[in-house]
Amino acid sequence: MSGGETATMAPGLDGGAAKPSLMQRLRTGDAIARAVVQSAAGAVVLITLLVVFELYTGSSLSRARFGWRFIVTQTWDPVAGEFGALPFIYGTVVTSIVAIAIAIPQGIGSAVFLAELAPRRLSDFLTFLIELLAAVPSVLYGLLGIFVLVPFLQAHVVPLLQHVLGFLPIFKGRFYGVSYFSAGIVLSIMIVPFIVSVSREVLLAVPTEQREAALAVGASRWQTTYKVVWPNAARGILGSVFLALARALGETMAVTMVIGNTPRVNTSLLAPGYSIAAVIANEFTEATGDLYVSALIELGLVLFAVTFIVNGLARLLIVATTIQAGAVA
């Protein structure tokens, strides 16, 4: 994430006056060493290209058959050979929005506290704990989701929610436990650590002098944070949100276990649904017929494209902030 500023350092070794000839470099072994590490780096590029290529060619049957209709139609009927991805795209988007809506205040609030207000040693320790949360495998979040979160939502949260906000269409209908809502909550718990960890880094990258200047003219800690640190860090923090969003979009296991796996578009968050990653996970091994497999691969291509765009935006925003902070310093 912060590789940009150091890129000029290592190649400085190249700047000798007379370059050694190829024979000399072969004798010393430098040319061989370079070839070895270069081919490893080439392999990284090759594998990535292969990922894109396989997704593209693997989905050709489905793309030729359905065209753009694939992403706007709702029928998913493997028996009749009709494949429309809308219920899955809808589910992926809705669960991610629920997750982000919960995780943004929670994550940014925690990050501001840890970076600006808490004593440094406490902050380091708590960040260490929060980053452990990010290391917990997603299938374990799914496990807790099925056996702990879903019953808890069913018994306590949703009745209250429907009592207070039941008039809203998004909270209408019967709640069976597995739903967009449950998947969104599990996702939010999973992505908060990313927002906290990246946002805290971004906040800490704002030069201390700026804080000192604000404090010296009599601003409180919060005023300093809000008026001085925040404007510098805002873009990077938005980047951390996009990073988290990309993870939520691509998350498979935890969502598969609590979303309900029903290929339908439903306005109520409390209804069971489906997501792109979940349908791939559930149906790929059972898919019979080339068109069916091809349609699932096209879903993979859609997922890849979406996360690619969101990740790209995240990186742009984070890099922009880091450069900006560096320039000010």
Add this chain to the structure above:
Amino acid sequence: MISFEARKKAGNLMMFTLTGFCAVTTIGVLLLILGYLVWHGAAALSWSFFTRLPAPVGEPGGGMANAIVGTGKILLLASCIGMPIGFLGGVYVAELAGKGSASVIRYVADLLNGVPSIVIGIVVYTLVVRRMHHFSALAGGIALGIMMIPIAVRSTEEFLRAVPTSLREGGLALGRPRWRVIASVVIPAALGGIMSGIMLNIARVAGETAPLLFTSLNNQFWSPGWNQPSAALPVMIFTYAISPYEDWHQQAWAAGFVLLMMVLVVNIGARLVLTRGRFVPRG
């Protein structure tokens, strides 16, 4: 009329409390999650979990010995594929590449890192499983190996860059070829960090489930060699958790406990080794 000064203080206190509340609930959820997994998992754990094969539905007892061995095998293979490529790629980016090619590799590694794990599963299915006509531990290892590469590149690069340039200059001034300087001065200086990065990387893919679903599939029995479908702990947890049997749910908790302990021990250990402790691979 409340004074400006008092409003300032009140605002400060309020935001301190509000953001502090966010941090406390985040940590609270973490402790709840870990506590529940440990409490519930440890209760379901027994010695036979480590030594026996899964029992058929309805029969009590049984274990996941095959899944533990399977996870070990798949991780071993993944490390053999992902580590050399990632490590050498990282060396190239940090030590030998020009500015342009370094940023290309870095960009590509980030791109690969952002690919959802289920998509990696699809790609390895079309590349390996379809060609071999069957699911195998080999395909699972390849899938996880690919997932290891980007983090290995970035963490190796990060730790090599932290080595002071003066060390490289010192080595070169002695007239040693560049690769000798890198291999016997720069890399050893960064070794602690690189090793910790490798451990964290293995711990990260150890919990991956999605890429294994249609590469190594699953297996209720032992899977000798590399060419047969193989059980793995995360896939077992998934299969058992969504099953309707209470016995299997208990086994899933036990497996979850074992997996969590593996991941946490490695994470805590590796982070303590990292003296700087700042760089944490995302993912």
